[in-house]
Amino acid sequence: MGSNILITGAAGYIGGSIVAHFLATTNNVVKKANIIAAVRTEEQATALSKLGIIVLVLDLTDESAVLESVLRHNVGIVIHTASGLNTEIALHLVTALAKRKEVSKQETYIIHTSGESAFSASTGWPQGETQDTSLFEKEKELADSYPVRKTDVAVIERAKATGVTSFVVIPPMVYGKGSGQWNQLSVLLPVYIQGCFSSKSVRKFPNNITVSAVHISDMTALYEKMVEKILLKEPIPDGEKGYYSAKAHEVQWWELLTRLAVRLEARGLAADSTVRLWSDDKAAAKVLGVPEQFVSILWKSTSSMVPVNKRYLGWEPVWNKERLLANIDEEIDAVLELGEAKSSLISSLFEVAKG
Ligand SMILES: NC(=O)c1ccc[n+]([C@@H]2O[C@H](COP(=O)([O-])OP(=O)(O)OC[C@H]3O[C@@H](n4cnc5c(N)ncnc54)[C@H](OP(=O)(O)O)[C@@H]3O)[C@@H](O)[C@H]2O)c1
Structure with a gap:
């Protein structure tokens, strides 16, 4: 077998x-x-x-x-x-x-x-x-x-x-520190947190998007x-x-970023806890280190996926939105400890952007 x-x-x-x-x-x-x-x-x-x-x-x-x-x-x-x-x-x-x-x-x-x-x-x-x-x-x-x-x-x-x-x-x-031997960082949240570190501030996009997470x-x-x-x-x-x-729960970006800003300020990693708007996608792309054309796909897109087939697996996720927000310091710690993600996704995006 x-x-x-x-x-x-x-x-x-x-x-x-x-x-x-x-x-x-x-x-x-x-x-x-x-x-x-x-x-x-x-x-x-x-x-x-x-x-x-x-x-x-x-x-x-x-x-x-x-x-x-x-x-x-x-x-x-x-x-x-x-x-x-x-x-x-x-x-x-x-x-x-x-x-x-x-x-x-x-x-x-x-x-x-x-x-x-x-x-x-x-x-x-x-x-x-x-x-x-x-x-x-x-x-x-x-x-x-x-x-x-x-x-x-x-x-x-x-x-x-x-x-x-x-x-x-x-x-x-996907969020949380990975348990593998090489890259232990995901993409969306770590890259965003890294951007907050470098600008010492937290910024948001004009629409409050709901995202699926696990x-x-x-x-x-x-x-x-x-x-x-x-x-x-x-x-x-x-x-x-x-x-x-593999959707376990939803979370709204603005709620997540508000919580992130509070914790970053408390830890001296952001100048204050105000969440301001990005001036435009170009500015966001620069701070976040991704090609501008992918900003929408990565951080401004939502899907209304309903996970039905999980019932055949008996899969019951343990983490939910409240647990993510309560443990946002773990996300910050992972980026502080591991630095920039070793994910190949961002470099693949730059290759696609070059054509
Ligand atoms: N993380 C998320 O939140 C998320 C969400 C949705 C979908 N996904 C998808 O899930 C998959 C895994 O994501 P991940 O976060 O684990 O990414 P990752 O950390 O970048 O892992 C991908 C691994 O595959 C290797 N790889 C990439 N292209 C390869 C190739 N052509 N030949 C051999 N190895 C190759 C990479 O090698 P190197 O280390 O040498 O680059 C890397 O070790 C990706 O397809 C991603 O788009 C991830």
């Missing part, structure tokens, strides 16, 4: 935290699985080597290297967190799993990590409530206008065509629930029906 699990992006925030969660789990089913971590550099591999698991420095853009690794390590399940933007590498993983199924005559599975931005009005998704039970047709129709959508659809279609079982996990804004520990628990279902062969929706929103 597919109990060798390859986790891509294992040096990343989500992937690294999944590795740590799975290695520490008390779940009797999941703890029997073998974890194989795929990273991009030797330095990352050295950092992960202390975990006592197989760590591969794997260039996911190299199709034959991906195939060779999947076959050599008898991988039955891939948890792909390396990139939702890069369609090609996701397809390499699906193709390798299809080959592994052909050779071993055993089922193979891909859990692909998407992002809630794919279902947000700022990327062209229609306004209004969206349930994760019925996303495929609309996502396919809109696939060419946003790369994350394109990758989701390509994974689902290639998997279906080649007999691989696919699932798409949709993280909203704590990293709840996020990794969702992947664990999914893997448990796979290993127990308990059927859950897959393929075109197999989208799983």
